[in-house]
Amino acid sequence: MCGIAGWVDWSRDLSDQQPILKKMTDAITHRGPDAEGFWTSKRAAFGHRRLIVIDPEGGLQPMVYKDGDYTITLTYNGEIYNYQELRKELEEKGHVFRTKSDTEVLLHAYLEWQEDCIEHFNGIFAFGIWDERRSQLMLGRDHLGVKPLFFAQRGSAILFGSELKVLLSHPLVETEIDSEGLAEVFSLGPIRTPGHGVFKDIKEVRAGHYITFTPNKVNVKRYWTLESKEHLDDVNTTVETIRSILEDTVKRQLIADVSVVSMLSGGLDSSGLTALAAKEFAKNGKTLHTYSIDFVNNERDFEQDFLRRDLDEPWVKRVAEHIGTHHHTIVFGADKLVENLLVPMRARDLPGIGELETSLYLLFKEMKKDATVALSGESADEVFSGYPWFHQEQFLNADVFPWLVNMSFMLDILSEDLKAKIQPEQYQKQRFQEAVSEVPFLDGESSLQAKQRQMSYMFITRFLPFMLDRKDRASMMTGFEVRVPFCDYRLVEYLWNVPFELKSIDNIEKGILRRAFQHVLPDDVRNRRKSAYPSTKDxxxxxxxxxxxxxxxxxxxxxxxxxxxxxxxxxxxxxxxxxxxxxxxxxxxxxxxxxxxxxxxxxxxxxx
Structure with a gap:
């Protein structure tokens, strides 16, 4: 994982602009503490901060391909999990590789397929490619938006980077916010509109999209979308398909030239992935290390709430012992959480969800002492429709996002002047209706099924990006890479059309996933009810x-x-x-x- 920065200008010579470029990359040193790189030309300037994960010697960036008088240059953040298959395919087409890195595979994929290269990738990625012969910049982002990518146009200049602070470090960009930006912050809270950078005239490349910029044109292309169709597989086939995809993606996501560990909460999602990863480790005679979070006096202070049914720690121990991992529990007190409250805000460059992000950051900070890469169970609830909201009428029939239904009190503390200027209730409904208009409903579905499909779309395209941003910034702030197997687009595509009643088979949330993990988890762990990421009650x-x-x-x-x-x-x-x-x-x-x-x-x- 890394941090990227770039600047393209068709009216200004950028050959001597490395000092500004370095200022942009210095802002994200935390994303790539192992190395830095720069490349400048008359029209383009690319920067890179590197966190070494694959091919320490060969994966240097920005990576440049020269052919005669022109160059094609890449700066890239992420992992291409199918890069080995792609490399073989490209070699058969005549491409010659100098390194063992997935970076070079991405660059050669562009040489072979140009913009269509992005449709060949299975991974988590954000990249910028400058094609000198076409005088074109391409910005691309992975299917689910695991890796961030922001951009801004200022006159003839295009600026881009992994985080908002990259753009804010450039002299052309001011830290301005208008009424729409304030509405994002105060009406929607931390779960904001995809593509919206909050700061004035700063945007985000949306998940599953790429954008090309030439001197006279900007072209936004959605290369991946959820397609609705009837699910024809029976129960057993559905279970086996889910199991097969997960086994394959976990195996792919364990590839690294550095140590890999796993997060473990004792819940279904992380426990299942940990079990699959541990099996792969055992094949090589290795023991997987796992990590969980707990709070001082948590057993004394714990209270059940809407999303948290019981304590994680007893279940963590149960799973770690069953699977045979080397487990580490990281414990924090209230003082540490208060002291570090603002760190995630600085990582995100925007206000977030406070203590729930702070504890995650502190967990990753400790994990970084032992490893560089971790697996996480993030996104299973969005993909498998695991949240309580999916089966309760007040949420299914709401005219705002389900997570805002019981949050109206957040608007009660706004000043009357601000309310008049941003009209928060109207803004919430407007953004919700925009999301509804995107939903690919399926002909012949019942009203309830349509509502559940709509709910699923909201969580995959609105709630999940927030969760992924939270994980990316909290981890990368410590130079730590977190991989999310449940975000494999093949799994998301498949689950999108599995009916809710099948997803919740056996009368329990994510019942179909529980069946898929039957071969690796004991029954009591598989049947533990959903309990959300822990929160201190101190x-x-x-x-x-x-x-x-x-x-x-x-x-x-x-x-x-x-x-x-x-x-x-x-x-x-x-x-x-x-x-x-x-x-x-x-x-x-x-x-x-x-x-x-x-x-x-x-x-x-x-x-x-």
């Missing part, structure tokens, strides 16, 4: 962020003050609000603290 955490919020409210220079109902927020921080308290208060205060620091640290200019 009262000291809420007290810590409440005190911090009161300091913000008492500082007349705090930039968030004109945007909120300060009296209402003060009551919440003091524990005197009858509606917003406990878990609600914690999530809200987490978010507001991040917004205030974001506005302050990034020197954001609000243009309404």
């Amino acid at each position: 009262a000291a955490y809420l007290q810590g962020i409440s005190n911090w919020m009161l300091e913000v409210l008492n500082d007349s220079n705090s930039p968030i003050l004109p945007l909120i109902d300060a009296d209402r927020v003060r009551a919440i921080a003091e524990g005197k609000d009858e509606v917003i308290s406990g878990t609600k208060a914690r999530g809200l205060l987490d978010y507001l603290l991040q917004i205030n620091s974001w506005l302050q640290e990034y020197h954001i200019h609000i243009r309404l």
